[in-house]
Amino acid sequence: MTKSADTHCPYCALQCAMTLTTPAVLTPASEPGSVPVPAESAALAAADATLKAPLLEAPLDVQGRDFPTNRGGLCRKGWTSATLLNHPGRVTEPLLKGADGVHRPIGWDQALALVTTAVKDTQARYGKDAVGVFGGGGLTNEKAYMLGKFARLALGTSRIDYNGRFCMSSAAAAGMRAFGLDRGLPFPLADLDAASTIMMLGSNVAETMPPFVQHLQGARDAGGLIVVDPRRSATAKFTADGGGLHLQPLPGTDLTLLLGLSHVIIHEGLADEEFIAARTTGYAAVVRSVNAFWPERVQSLTGVPAELIRETARRLADGAGKGGSYILTGRGVEQHVDGTDTATAAINLSLLLGLPGSRRSGYGTLTGQGNGQGGREHGQKADQLPGYRKITDPAARAHMAGVWGVPEETIPGPGLPAVQLLKSLGQPGGVRCLFVHASNIAVASPDANAVIAGLRSLDFLVVCDFFMSETAAEADLILPVLQWAEEEGTLTNLEGRVLRRRRALQPPAGARSELWIMARLAEALGAPSTYSEDPETVFEELRLASAGGHADYSGIDYAMLDRGEAAYWPYPVGSTGTPRLFLDAFAHAGGKAVMTPVTPRRRRTPAGPPVGDATAPAAKTMTLITGRLLEHYQSGAQTRRVSELLASQPEARLQIHPAAAAVMGITEGAFVSVANERGEVFCRAELSTAIRPETVFLPFHFPELESANRLTEAATDPISGMPEFKFNKVWVRAVATGLQNSVLQTSEAS
Numbered sequence: 226m227t228k229s230a231d232t233h234c235p236y237c238a239l240q241c242a243m244t245l246t247t248p249a250v251l252t253p254a255s256e257p258g259s260v261p262v263p264a265e266s267a268a269l270a271a272a273d274a275t276l277k278a279p280l281l282e283a284p285l286d287v288q289g290r291d292f293p294t295n296r297g298g299l300c301r302k303g304w305t306s307a308t309l310l311n312h313p314g315r316v317t318e319p320l321l322k323g324a325d326g327v328h329r330p331i332g333w334d335q336a337l338a339l340v341t342t343a344v345k346d347t348q349a350r351y352g353k354d355a356v357g358v359f360g361g362g363g364l365t366n367e368k369a370y371m372l373g374k375f376a377r378l379a380l381g382t383s384r385i386d387y388n389g390r391f392c393m394s395s396a397a398a399a400g401m402r403a404f405g406l407d408r409g410l411p412f413p414l415a416d417l418d419a420a421s422t423i424m425m426l427g428s429n430v431a432e433t434m435p436p437f438v439q440h441l442q443g444a445r446d447a448g449g450l451i452v453v454d455p456r457r458s459a460t461a462k463f464t465a466d467g468g469g470l471h472l473q474p475l476p477g478t479d480l481t482l483l484l485g486l487s488h489v490i491i492h493e494g495l496a497d498e499e500f501i502a503a504r505t506t507g508y509a510a511v512v513r514s515v516n517a518f519w520p521e522r523v524q525s526l527t528g529v530p531a532e533l534i535r536e537t538a539r540r541l542a543d544g545a546g547k548g549g550s551y552i553l554t555g556r557g558v559e560q561h562v563d564g565t566d567t568a569t570a571a572i573n574l575s576l577l578l579g580l581p582g583s584r585r586s587g588y589g590t591l592t593g594q595g596n597g598q599g600g601r602e603h604g605q606k607a608d609q610l611p612g613y614r615k616i617t618d619p620a621a622r623a624h625m626a627g628v629w630g631v632p633e634e635t636i637p638g639p640g641l642p643a644v645q646l647l648k649s650l651g652q653p654g655g656v657r658c659l660f661v662h663a664s665n666i667a668v669a670s671p672d673a674n675a676v677i678a679g680l681r682s683l684d685f686l687v688v689c690d691f692f693m694s695e696t697a698a699e700a701d702l703i704l705p706v707l708q709w710a711e712e713e714g715t716l717t718n719l720e721g722r723v724l725r726r727r728r729a730l731q732p733p734a735g736a737r738s739e740l741w742i743m744a745r746l747a748e749a750l751g752a753p754s755t756y757s758e759d760p761e762t763v764f765e766e767l768r769l770a771s772a773g774g775h776a777d778y779s780g781i782d783y784a785m786l787d788r789g790e791a792a793y794w795p796y797p798v799g800s801t802g803t804p805r806l807f808l809d810a811f812a813h814a815g816g817k818a819v820m821t822p823v824t825p826r827r828r829r830t831p832a833g834p835p836v837g838d839a840t841a842p843a844a845k846t847m848t849l850i851t852g853r854l855l856e857h858y859q860s861g862a863q864t865r866r867v868s869e870l871l872a873s874q875p876e877a878r879l880q881i882h883p884a885a886a887a888v889m890g891i892t893e894g895a896f897v898s899v900a901n902e903r904g905e906v907f908c909r910a911e912l913s914t915a916i917r918p919e920t921v922f923l924p925f926h927f928p929e930l931e932s933a934n935r936l937t938e939a940a941t942d943p944i945s946g947m948p949e950f951k952f953n954k955v956w957v958r959a960v961a962t963g964l965q966n967s968v969l970q971t972s973e974a975s
């Protein structure tokens with residue numbers, strides 16, 4: 226009998242549907258119960274008894290499954306995802322770091338006792354807030370919800386935030402400001418299929434969500450695909466044959482460009498005045514704010530030709546009157562110190578055109594991580610309680626105190642956003658004991674050298690992971706957890722649709738679910754309220770907790786998700802969910818969208834004098850942008866362990882224009898140094914006319930000497946706390962052959 230399990234990909238927010246099967250060449254998968262269950266896994270064995278499908282055996286085959294977002298398609302990361310389930314490098318026992326710096330296995334009882342002691346000692350000496358928690362947008366809704374509860378009630382700390390701060394926070398803040406609600410796409414992805422015009426700003430879906438591209442095909446064929454990116458990215462190239470447009474601005478000038486587009490819309494009489502009058506406020510102020518941004522001026526500030534700006538504006542207006550127009554933003558425009566204002570300018574433009582709240586047009590932002598959407602709704606943010614409630618709102622606090630059965634004053638106030646939290650590590654008054662769940666902050670955080678120093682200055686670092694990530698390598702204690710195909714739960718995809726993750730495999734004997742870990746620790750710490758280790762029970766609690774909030778899941782249950790019903794939040798009890806938001810009203814009191822005027826601020830000053838070898842024959846200050854390659858996921862903790870992906874992209878390469886490279890004597894494949902006051906990266910150069918000549922690009926998937934985040938600044942957007950990942954000044958130079966050899970030796974030794 227062929228056994229299979231329907232689930233979704235472990236990686237990005239597209240959450241492609243897939244089916245897992247045990248390859249036929251293997252002996253048939255054993256029935257539940259016949260898998261030897263170690264005594265310590267009693268809880269898991271009990272959970273097995275309730276499994277509806279028999280468990281499979283690794284290795285697993287992965288097949289794409291038909292679903293509205295991926296329509297059977299998967300990318301290379303998805304196809305190879307199951308190879309990590311029984312990877313030899315997997316951490317399968319708690320590991321304690323000895324005085325010699327070597328991690329050695331210990332039992333779970335001892336591990337949990339050590340954590341409990343570390344928490345109690347730290348808090349007795351330095352107060353509750355000296356214990357911190359760093360979460361991740363890859364956690365299921367159940368785990369993200371429980372992590373927020375565990376931090377606030379069991380640890381009693383306000384110091385919890387997560388990697389979504391690096392990812393979605395600016396677009397989320399802009400969405401809240403304009404619409405009163407933040408759901409990445411306020412419409413089903415398949416709505417894009419019929420659109421005439423789609424403008425994508427700072428989003429390279431052809432590499433970051435390959436199956437997404439099929440939804441762009443219609444607009445592309447109609448000549449209506451417009452990509453805004455300082456690089457001729459794979460997505461920008463896709464526009465070419467269809468007669469679409471590629472706007473290639475200077476990095477960090479999108480806000481100005483968007484004001485220019487709004488200027489054309491207003492001055493050419495292309496604005497949807499009826500919509501503006503009926504459904505928005507703030508129009509007059511926006512008109513005033515864009516007056517000074519006529520196309521020729523914007524050309525001089527952004528490098529985008531005035532005629533191209535006019536043409537783009539006209540195509541957006543034209544598309545709105547035909548099959549529909551969509552404006553979509555990605556990390557390229559959001560990961561800036563003015564990311565919230567830039568996303569706001571994109572929303573203002575879309576409101577001028579009357580796109581949001583229409584059935585065939587819209588604005589959206591492309592959520593990134595697997596549960597980037599759900600992970601930002603249920604309380605692992607410093608300022609948030611479940612259901613996308615504000616932790617400072619007395620009514621929200623009273624509601625959660627009721628659900629949790631605790632006095633309201635037990636719930637701490639707001640904590641610190643991620644970058645500030647990381648800056649506080651080991652500092653006086655800062656965090657001294659840190660829990661990390663589902664983030665590789667040593668590689669993925671801005672100013673990574675400073676973050677690594679912060680991690681090393683902690684009294685106690687606990688990392689929950691299934692691999693020895695660069696962050697886990699710094700930990701005093703590593704707790705091995707379950708991978709996607711070994712756990713039950715839910716995730717909320719980029720459309721705000723809640724999906725089921727299903728268990729297909731027995732986890733390795735020594736690994737534990739994070740719900741189990743939190744439940745045991747809460748018990749040991751004498752925490753108030755309850756901490757179930759059963760995902761469905763936790764989801765039932767999350768339903769109550771989210772009821773009445775923005776992200777209301779109260780009408781959703783596992784049974785309906787298992788039947789394949791499409792559940793888009795808000796989904797209050799008695800409703801049928803909300804595939805399309807804002808059709809009748811926006812979420813602000815009064816129902817109108819709020820247009821907030823925004824204007825560019827002065828960028829920070831460039832990097833100082835050259836660092837490193839100042840005697841290099843030719844060196845040049847350039848703008849560094851960072852981002853993604855198709856083959857690797859985020860910090861690379863997972864995909865660098867997939868041999869096929871690593872073979873195809875084994876190392877970081879600096880993308881640089883041949884004209885700029887020539888000035889510095891850099892040839893294809895040459896070894897280069899990329900440096901600024903924060904750090905230095907050594908890698909090979911990849912010459913490409915696809916990038917602007919004053920700009921260089923580095924992927925951030927690689928560690929140590931190739932780690933792009935050694936160069937990024939921990940400067941943040943004042944509203945969202947989002948760091949500046951895509952506009953940093955660096956000094957680029959060729960590295961002499963002798964030095965190259967010594968750098969390579971150091972890197973091999975480390």
Ligand SMILES: Nc1nc2c(c(=O)[nH]1)N[C@H]1C(S)=C(S)[C@@H](COP(=O)(O)OP(=O)(O)OC[C@H]3O[C@@H](n4cnc5c(=O)[nH]c(N)nc54)[C@H](O)[C@@H]3O)O[C@H]1N2
Pocket residue numbers: 237238392426427428429430432433434453454455456458475476477478479555556557558592593594850851852853854855856857858859860922951
């Ligand atoms: N292969 C792969 N796929 C992924 C991920 C991954 O790590 N690898 N991660 C997932 C996650 S969490 C996320 S958030 C998404 C991110 O998905 P994307 O937003 O598509 O990813 P990035 O590569 O970070 O940035 C997109 C583009 O922004 C451009 N850019 C840089 N600076 C600027 C600028 O100033 N202005 C403009 N207009 N563009 C700029 C870059 O050149 C790049 O092509 O991908 C998800 N999917």
Ligand SMILES: Nc1nc2c(c(=O)[nH]1)N[C@H]1C(S)=C(S)[C@@H](COP(=O)(O)OP(=O)(O)OC[C@H]3O[C@@H](n4cnc5c(=O)[nH]c(N)nc54)[C@H](O)[C@@H]3O)O[C@H]1N2
Pocket residue numbers: 361362363364365388389391392393556560593594661662663664665666668669670671689690691692694706707739851852853858859860861862863925933934937950
């Ligand atoms: N320079 C630069 N830096 C960036 C970005 C950029 O564009 N440029 N993008 C930023 C963005 S958008 C993001 S989202 C971040 C992401 O960067 P990270 O937060 O580092 O994300 P991952 O690499 O996915 O790290 C997840 C870690 O958790 C583990 N893990 C996976 N699932 C689970 C789970 O369920 N439980 C536990 N406990 N562990 C799990 C994985 O093995 C891995 O070690 O990077 C940010 N950093």
Ligand SMILES: [Mo]
Pocket residue numbers: 391392393593594
């Ligand atoms: Mo992200």
